[in-house]
Amino acid sequence: MTERPLDVLIVEDEVLLATELEFLVEEVGCHAVGLAMSSDEAKALACDLRPDLALVDVHLRDGPTGVEVARTIHDDCGGVALFMTANVKRLPDDFAGACGVIGKPYSEHGVKTALTYLTVCLREGQAPGPPPVGLELAPAYAQRWGLPGLARATG
Amino acid sequence: MTDILRSERAAEELAAEHGAGDPFAAAIRATRMAMIVTDARQPDHPIIFANNAFLALTGYHRDEVIGRNCRFLQGPDTDPAAIEKLSAAVANGEDIAIDILNYRKDGSTFWNALYLSPVRGKDSEIVYFFGSQLNVSDKKRVEFELDDTRDRLEAAVAARTADLTQALQQKTALLHEVDHRVKNNLQLISSLLLLQNRRVTDPGVKNSLRGMLERVSAIATVHRRLFQSEDVERFDVSAFVRDLVSDMMGAARRDDIKVSLDLERIDIAASKAAPLALVISELFSNALRHAFPPESMGAAVDGRAGEILVRITRQDAEFRIEIADNGVGVENSASSGGFGLTIVQLLCQQLKARSETTPADPGTRVVVHLPVNGVHH
Numbered sequence: 001m002t003e004r005p006l007d008v009l010i011v012e013d014e015v016l017l018a019t020e021l022e023f024l025v026e027e028v029g030c031h032a033v034g035l036a037m038s039s040d041e042a043k044a045l046a047c048d049l050r051p052d053l054a055l056v057d058v059h060l061r062d063g064p065t066g067v068e069v070a071r072t073i074h075d076d077c078g079g080v081a082l083f084m085t086a087n088v089k090r091l092p093d094d095f096a097g098a099c100g101v102i103g104k105p106y107s108e109h110g111v112k113t114a115l116t117y118l119t120v121c122l123r124e125g126q127a128p129g130p131p132p133v134g135l136e137l138a139p140a141y142a143q144r145w146g147l148p149g150l151a152r153a154t155g
Numbered sequence: 156m157t158d159i160l161r162s163e164r165a166a167e168e169l170a171a172e173h174g175a176g177d178p179f180a181a182a183i184r185a186t187r188m189a190m191i192v193t194d195a196r197q198p199d200h201p202i203i204f205a206n207n208a209f210l211a212l213t214g215y216h217r218d219e220v221i222g223r224n225c226r227f228l229q230g231p232d233t234d235p236a237a238i239e240k241l242s243a244a245v246a247n248g249e250d251i252a253i254d255i256l257n258y259r260k261d262g263s264t265f266w267n268a269l270y271l272s273p274v275r276g277k278d279s280e281i282v283y284f285f286g287s288q289l290n291v292s293d294k295k296r297v298e299f300e301l302d303d304t305r306d307r308l309e310a311a312v313a314a315r316t317a318d319l320t321q322a323l324q325q326k327t328a329l330l331h332e333v334d335h336r337v338k339n340n341l342q343l344i345s346s347l348l349l350l351q352n353r354r355v356t357d358p359g360v361k362n363s364l365r366g367m368l369e370r371v372s373a374i375a376t377v378h379r380r381l382f383q384s385e386d387v388e389r390f391d392v393s394a395f396v397r398d399l400v401s402d403m404m405g406a407a408r409r410d411d412i413k414v415s416l417d418l419e420r421i422d423i424a425a426s427k428a429a430p431l432a433l434v435i436s437e438l439f440s441n442a443l444r445h446a447f448p449p450e451s452m453g454a455a456v457d458g459r460a461g462e463i464l465v466r467i468t469r470q471d472a473e474f475r476i477e478i479a480d481n482g483v484g485v486e487n488s489a490s491s492g493g494f495g496l497t498i499v500q501l502l503c504q505q506l507k508a509r510s511e512t513t514p515a516d517p518g519t520r521v522v523v524h525l526p527v528n529g530v531h532h
Contacts, residue, residue, distance in 0.1 A: 014339070020346040023353060059335075086338035087331070088383075103383075105342040105375035108349055108368075109406040133401045 446482025
């Protein structure tokens with residue numbers, strides 16, 4: 001397949017985590033198009049760059065505004081957000097329109113397999129199988145990608 | 156004929172029936188229990204008999220009560236609901252026992268345990284009502300005091316419960332905050348190690364950084380698992396092993412090595428989770444890195460496919476954690492018996508666990524025996 005790489009926006013206020021994430025994104029063949037550290041930056045970049053996927057931390061420089069960022073990306077920017085947070089349990093039930101969550105602390109391998117998996121889901125509109133360890137899908141996206149009955153698991 | 160006269164006439168009839176020689180009449184006149192009789196055949200049921208105890212209780216003279224309905228005992232603080240019940244019982248011809256607040260002639264009050272009962276004549280028509288009064292003010296006062304005490308206690312309990320609920324909410328919020336920080340910091344440590352690993356070229360240093368990253372990841376996995384579960388006090392070792400193995404195998408990219416898991420569910424105290432996780436991580440990593448040297452790629456040692464087995468079972472008073480491979484064996488491996496094994500030894504000591512390394516022929520088998528008692532509360 002010679003499809004163009006997925007454009008990925010990183011929304012993370014810890015610069016070391018963001019830098020390492022950039023490497024991981026590039027290593028799985030995606031294209032890191034930008035880094036935002038606050039909700040305003042994130043919304044502006046998301047609507048400007050129109051990324052395919054945005055990796056969104058819940059706690060940003062201006063507070064726990066990541067949920068609102070995910071909702072804007074979904075509602076106004078036509079993109080798909082993926083949460084990366086230590087507070088998985090505090091996410092709203094509808095995931096604010098995001099496609100899922102990777103719980104922190106994540107591993108290098110966990111992020112890579114999740115990104116590879118989501119690349120297929122976004123391109124094909126169909127999941128290649130159940131999500132890998134460490135990735136939890138939002139119910140709406142599980143449904144959309146042909147994984148009905150994938151309840152919100154705790155393990 | 157006036158009402159008074161009529162009542163006196165009725166009283167005389169009653170007295171005539173129960174003359175001086177009637178022991179029952181004598182008893183009622185002399186008893187310390189206040190008693191009255193009303194005439195049910197006259198309008199408004201006037202009192203036609205009151206004994207001395209009644210007069211003493213209420214403070215009235217006999218001629219002030221005969222011919223009157225006994226509602227003169229009621230006053231402003233008498234409960235209207237009690238009066239209602241009393242009227243209903245009289246109207247229905249039923250007996251009734253009720254505590255009611257009454258007033259004496261001097262205006263002072265007393266609690267009256269009133270018992271009122273109809274008296275029927277030969278043709279079963281109600282002829283009289285018989286009433287007895289007992290001053291229960293003392294009992295009532297105790298009751299009221301008890302009610303009051305109970306109300307105050309309930310209020311105190313409610314206030315304390317509110318305090319505790321708030322304290323619990325604060326504690327929960329704090330716990331979430333700390334959990335959040337721990338996870339973020341572990342993520343930060345991982346990122347630091349990964350970033351440095353990208354910069355260095357020396358294979359020895361890279362190897363050390365990889366090892367440290369694995370250890371930090373093991374601890375991070377413990378944290379993720381602990382706070383995912385409802386019970387933060389217990390740690391599910393088998394679930395952890397599944398996460399760990401999946402992650403390490405994925406990262407190692409050794410598709411030539413097959414892993415079999417045979418995991419019985421065991422829970423240990425959360426305080427032992429990190430040390431045990433490090434032991435397992437170290438042993439699994441050792442098998443993965445050293446049992447199948449890349450030069451024998453395909454991991455086929457002497458034609459065998461590479462395999463690592465992780466088995467967790469409970470046997471009587473101990474948990475048995477076995478990690479076995481069919482690789483080159485300890486004596487042939489490049490494992491230096493270095494830092495990783497030191498960690499295993501030290502942590503086993505801390506966990507009061509015993510680790511045994513034996514040749515598996517082929518390969519190596521390490522079994523960690525962990526006492527259940529030292530782990531369960």
